[in-house]
Amino acid sequence: xxxxxxxxxxxxxxxxxxxxxxxxxxxxxxxxxxxxxxxxxxxxxxxxxxxxxxxxxxxxxxxxxxxxxxxxxxxxxxxxxxxxxxxxxxxxxxxxxxxxxxxxxxxxxxxxxxxxxxxxxxxxxxxxxxxxxxxxxxxxxxxxxxxxxxxxxxxxxxxxxxxxxxxxxxxxxxxxxxxxxxxxxxxxxxxxxxxxxxxxxxxxxxxxxxxxxxxxxxxxxxxxxxxxxxxxxxxxxxxxxxxxxxxxxxxxxxxxxxxxxxxxxxxxxxxxxxxxxxxxxxxxxxxxxxxxxxxxxxxxxxxxxxxxxxxxxxxxxxxxxxxxxxxxxxxxxx
Amino acid sequence: xxxxxxxxxxxxxxxxxxxxxxxxxxxxxxxxxxxxxxxxxxxxxxxxxxxxxxxxxxxxxxxxxxxxxxxxxxxxxxxxxxxxxxxxxxxxxxxxxxxxxxxxxxxxxxxxxxxxxxxxxxxxxxxxxxxxxxxxxxxxxxxxxxxxxxxxxxxxxxxxxxxxxxxxxxxxxxxxxxxxxxxxxxxxxxxxxxxxxxxxxxxxxxxxxxxxxxxxxx
Numbered sequence: 001x002x003x004x005x006x007x008x009x010x011x012x013x014x015x016x017x018x019x020x021x022x023x024x025x026x027x028x029x030x031x032x033x034x035x036x037x038x039x040x041x042x043x044x045x046x047x048x049x050x051x052x053x054x055x056x057x058x059x060x061x062x063x064x065x066x067x068x069x070x071x072x073x074x075x076x077x078x079x080x081x082x083x084x085x086x087x088x089x090x091x092x093x094x095x096x097x098x099x100x101x102x103x104x105x106x107x108x109x110x111x112x113x114x115x116x117x118x119x120x121x122x123x124x125x126x127x128x129x130x131x132x133x134x135x136x137x138x139x140x141x142x143x144x145x146x147x148x149x150x151x152x153x154x155x156x157x158x159x160x161x162x163x164x165x166x167x168x169x170x171x172x173x174x175x176x177x178x179x180x181x182x183x184x185x186x187x188x189x190x191x192x193x194x195x196x197x198x199x200x201x202x203x204x205x206x207x208x209x210x211x212x213x214x215x216x217x218x219x220x221x222x223x224x225x226x227x228x229x230x231x232x233x234x235x236x237x238x239x240x241x242x243x244x245x246x247x248x249x250x251x252x253x254x255x256x257x258x259x260x261x262x263x264x265x266x267x268x269x270x271x272x273x274x275x276x277x278x279x280x281x282x283x284x285x286x287x288x289x290x291x292x293x294x295x296x297x298x299x300x301x302x303x304x305x306x307x308x309x310x311x312x313x314x315x316x317x318x319x320x321x322x323x324x325x326x327x328x329x330x331x332x333x334x
Numbered sequence: 335x336x337x338x339x340x341x342x343x344x345x346x347x348x349x350x351x352x353x354x355x356x357x358x359x360x361x362x363x364x365x366x367x368x369x370x371x372x373x374x375x376x377x378x379x380x381x382x383x384x385x386x387x388x389x390x391x392x393x394x395x396x397x398x399x400x401x402x403x404x405x406x407x408x409x410x411x412x413x414x415x416x417x418x419x420x421x422x423x424x425x426x427x428x429x430x431x432x433x434x435x436x437x438x439x440x441x442x443x444x445x446x447x448x449x450x451x452x453x454x455x456x457x458x459x460x461x462x463x464x465x466x467x468x469x470x471x472x473x474x475x476x477x478x479x480x481x482x483x484x485x486x487x488x489x490x491x492x493x494x495x496x497x498x499x500x501x502x503x504x505x506x507x508x509x510x511x512x513x514x515x516x517x518x519x520x521x522x523x524x525x526x527x528x529x530x531x532x533x534x535x536x537x538x539x540x541x542x543x544x545x546x547x548x549x550x551x552x
Binding site: 009077078079080081082083084085086108109110113114117199201202204206207221222223224 | 361365368369370371373374375378409410411412413414415416417418419456457512515521
């Protein structure tokens with residue numbers, strides 16, 4: 001696979017350098033650790049710090065979501081690999097304004113170990129209170145009764161949005177965590193993969209798929225999904241994804257949802273909107289109100305082809321977090 | 335047999351070389367179960383360790399320090415899941431030989447048992463979950479038991495490495511229960527676990543190193 005890069009060993013460093021130089025008003029790199037980035041804006045004393053993080057290769061996830069109304073800092077890992085505890089701890093120290101810090105990340109073994117070690121160090125060495133909310137929105141990755149085993153995919157965006165807003169509202173740490181967990185409990189995603197991505201360092205495709213095939217439930221790192229079959233029309237794929245979600249969570253006539261159609265990297269916006277069109281039809285037919293929609297590349301997997309559909313069921317509190325304005329380098333909501 | 339910090343450096347250097355040779359193989363194994371980067375991750379980590387061995391650690395005489403810095407450096411460089419796992423192994427091992435400029439055979443048993451147990455504890459995995467614990471638990475149990483009864487380190491370590499190998503190979507027929515590959519279900523059967531493989535490479539390299547040293551001594 002063709003890539004514009006200089007040296008595969010330095011892709012993450014060079015991306016961060018470019019990112020920080022491109023948006024100096026928004027983001028700054030901590031001198032203690034190259035992989036530790038925090039907001040360049042003034043943060044209010046007493047506000048709960050919101051820390052996000054994960055592997056690289058998911059841009060705009062996760063560094064693109066540091067800014068007003070979302071995260072205060074991000075720890076950046078290698079491609080598709082959790083950051084180590086060092087940058088997580090440095091960001092924690094930098095964004096703690098006396099009210100503690102919430103860690104938000106996806107449900108992966110590596111992230112749990114590294115963020116867990118950092119949280120322990122923050123408590124022991126720095127006396128900073130840290131709480132965690134883990135995203136587990138991917139319906140395809142484990143059965144309903146084992147939701148705690150599900151991985152976090154595009155729905156992480158809604159968790160960041162909800163927690164970021166709650167922190168901005170002035171909620172205390174326990175309340176921010178409660179909102180983040182509620183957002184996760186009410187969020188479901190289903191994805192489809194059409195073509196693989198390649199890691200810069202190996203150049204090999206992350207999974208194998210035939211020219212005329214698609215894979216339902218494929219993971220954000222190329223983890224195999226639940227079903228491989230011939231590529232179907234956009235409408236039929238949308239039907240499948242939305243139906244799987246609605247079988248997993250009760251969303252009734254009159255309920256409100258936020259919808260995210262998320263491209264995985266190389267799927268054009270045209271195709272994403274064609275899928276959104278059908279998602280809207282299905283929800284309208286069922287009398288489910290779309291409160292707000294997001295269509296685009298929100299959390300990607302390098303140049304992977306495919307997309308996911310995410311629904312977050314809203315109560316008044318979550319709706320308020322969805323309405324909250326955001327100003328980040330890669331995402332603005334007025 | 336007595337080892338010094340220089341032996342730890344030499345052994346770690348041999349791991350660095352070995353990982354470069356096995357990088358593609360480890361990635362290939364990982365592509366069947368995960369995102370295909372285990373070899374790359376190991377290489378990033380051990381290259382960072384190599385840099386420390388050449389600089390900060392080049393004159394270090396404390397064996398435990400060499401192991402601690404190796405573990406911490408590996409962790410900082412890779413994160414991921416193997417970062418905390420191997421780092422915990424090398425740091426728990428170091429705790430058993432704290433401040434020592436020389437380690438004897440009994441120290442080495444303690445070192446490697448703590449290495450294996452530390453990784454198992456960090457990963458919260460059991461034998462049969464298709465992880466590096468399938469290699470490491472038979473390894474440290476065999477080492478502990480054999481050495482307790484025979485007091486023959488070389489023989490005990492050799493049997494422990496055999497047990498590690500059998501454990502690694504057993505992962506081919508196992509269903510993955512931990513980490514990203516656990517989402518594969520039945521499709522994980524038939525592929526050898528890359529973490530179990532790198533764990534075997536690391537412990538078997540120590541045996542090779544000792545054999546090389548003994549041969550030179552003769």
